[in-house]
Amino acid sequence: MALSPNNVRPADPLDSQAPGVLRAAGLLVQRDLRLALRRPGEWLQPLLFFLVVTTLFPLGTNPELSRLRDMAPPALWVAALLSSLLALELLFREDAQDGSLEQLAVSGLPLPGLLAAKTAVHWLLTGLPLVVVAPLASTMLGAPVAAIPGVLASLLLGSIALSLIGAVGAGLTLGLRRGGVLLALLVLPLAVPVLIFGAQATTHAIALEPMTGSMYLLGALAVLAASLAPLAVAAAVRISLE
Amino acid sequence: MSWVWFHKLGSPPHFYRIAGKLVPWFAWPALLLCLAGLVMGLGMAPADYQQGEGYRIIFVHAPAAWLSLMIYSMMATYAAIGLIWRINVCHALAASCAGVGASFTLVALVTGSLWGRPMWGTYWEWDPRLTSELVLLFLYLGYMGLRGAIDDTSRADRASAVLAIVGVVNVPIIHYSVLWWNSLHQAPSIMQMKKPTMPPSMYVPLLLMLLGFTLYFVAILLVRARGEVLRRERTARWVGESLGAGEAA
Numbered sequence: 316m317a318l319s320p321n322n323v324r325p326a327d328p329l330d331s332q333a334p335g336v337l338r339a340a341g342l343l344v345q346r347d348l349r350l351a352l353r354r355p356g357e358w359l360q361p362l363l364f365f366l367v368v369t370t371l372f373p374l375g376t377n378p379e380l381s382r383l384r385d386m387a388p389p390a391l392w393v394a395a396l397l398s399s400l401l402a403l404e405l406l407f408r409e410d411a412q413d414g415s416l417e418q419l420a421v422s423g424l425p426l427p428g429l430l431a432a433k434t435a436v437h438w439l440l441t442g443l444p445l446v447v448v449a450p451l452a453s454t455m456l457g458a459p460v461a462a463i464p465g466v467l468a469s470l471l472l473g474s475i476a477l478s479l480i481g482a483v484g485a486g487l488t489l490g491l492r493r494g495g496v497l498l499a500l501l502v503l504p505l506a507v508p509v510l511i512f513g514a515q516a517t518t519h520a521i522a523l524e525p526m527t528g529s530m531y532l533l534g535a536l537a538v539l540a541a542s543l544a545p546l547a548v549a550a551a552v553r554i555s556l557e
Numbered sequence: 558m559s560w561v562w563f564h565k566l567g568s569p570p571h572f573y574r575i576a577g578k579l580v581p582w583f584a585w586p587a588l589l590l591c592l593a594g595l596v597m598g599l600g601m602a603p604a605d606y607q608q609g610e611g612y613r614i615i616f617v618h619a620p621a622a623w624l625s626l627m628i629y630s631m632m633a634t635y636a637a638i639g640l641i642w643r644i645n646v647c648h649a650l651a652a653s654c655a656g657v658g659a660s661f662t663l664v665a666l667v668t669g670s671l672w673g674r675p676m677w678g679t680y681w682e683w684d685p686r687l688t689s690e691l692v693l694l695f696l697y698l699g700y701m702g703l704r705g706a707i708d709d710t711s712r713a714d715r716a717s718a719v720l721a722i723v724g725v726v727n728v729p730i731i732h733y734s735v736l737w738w739n740s741l742h743q744a745p746s747i748m749q750m751k752k753p754t755m756p757p758s759m760y761v762p763l764l765l766m767l768l769g770f771t772l773y774f775v776a777i778l779l780v781r782a783r784g785e786v787l788r789r790e791r792t793a794r795w796v797g798e799s800l801g802a803g804e805a806a
Contacts, residue, residue, distance in 0.1 A: 487716050487719060492706070501699040501720065511737075547723050555716065557712065
């Protein structure tokens, strides 16, 4: 073929007009946020669940302040873990049903990036609210007011890791009939390190001790999850869509 | 050097035939080694000066614990090979690993908890190593659960392969997090006790059992993988031929 000016443009005309992955991810974030804000019930429910579960812990024992303080970190973290698990159903289900997930997969843009954006929105809607109500829950469990910044910081890092780890499980169980229980079985063992270091950081925070060590480890887990999980999520979603 | 033998191994009929021939070569030495290890370990090794006769459960516990971890990494390796090069036989091998690995994990847990009764005074101590075995068991069960929940074999293969790879990245993280968790929370005095270096009369039988268990695992893996290959290829002609269906038809 001769190199006429007509042939200088890229071989695929779609390519020149297609958005880059960053722009696409931004659009995706906007779309998902808009959709979620129209149905606030869906993502408020896991939040309520978190509050209810943390309330149930004191009811199951003698609500002495010193005992409650011992129990606060595991109660907060187990409740956060379970509520993030409940919220995972929202991550891909709707988009898989109406086919928009498939459109993302065939869009030609890097799927890990797009799914990372979806997971980020999911964290904004289900992880961040947890962090916001955590002062309430931790005060109910007898944590001193001075401990609140530490509790917030540990939940902030931990919930990022939990959302990312959970996204892998959500991708793998996409469209399965018995998905819910299986999702718990897949995700909970993988979340053990987050639970351990998170609860440890919270324990130190409530005891008003320095919590740098566990925060570093928690941060490392979040960074590791952020760098590797999107690849696994994309692989899982591709497999589930076929 | 020709790589034909390698490619042949990836083809189900050849794998089925070769694996069938290999099984006795692993099974018989496994039986002999385990017998020798048991006789030496239970009969000839001296009692431990601290733990008495109770320590002898180590001859089952340690090999089972070693295998539980080795099988998981092996399963993830097979799964990765199967996922990347799309070798069906590797997926069959990974699928066959899961059940055996979960069983060995269970054996390690049960023997560990039985051992804990005379040593720690309780059946369950939140000892870091036992705890990470427990999480490993959950990982195996999750893998098997995911496999069981997906009807389409090819999709089940690839989805569970992704899970196995994610799991194998997590196993060391889980192990060390559990280790640090307990060492920071409480320092059980019993774990501080340095194990006395073993005399040869104890570690020789342990080594024999370790080797015997490993060979047994290879034998059982081959048997199970043969069954798995047959199940997957049940409609293929070679299956009918090799099972002698010709006479029945």
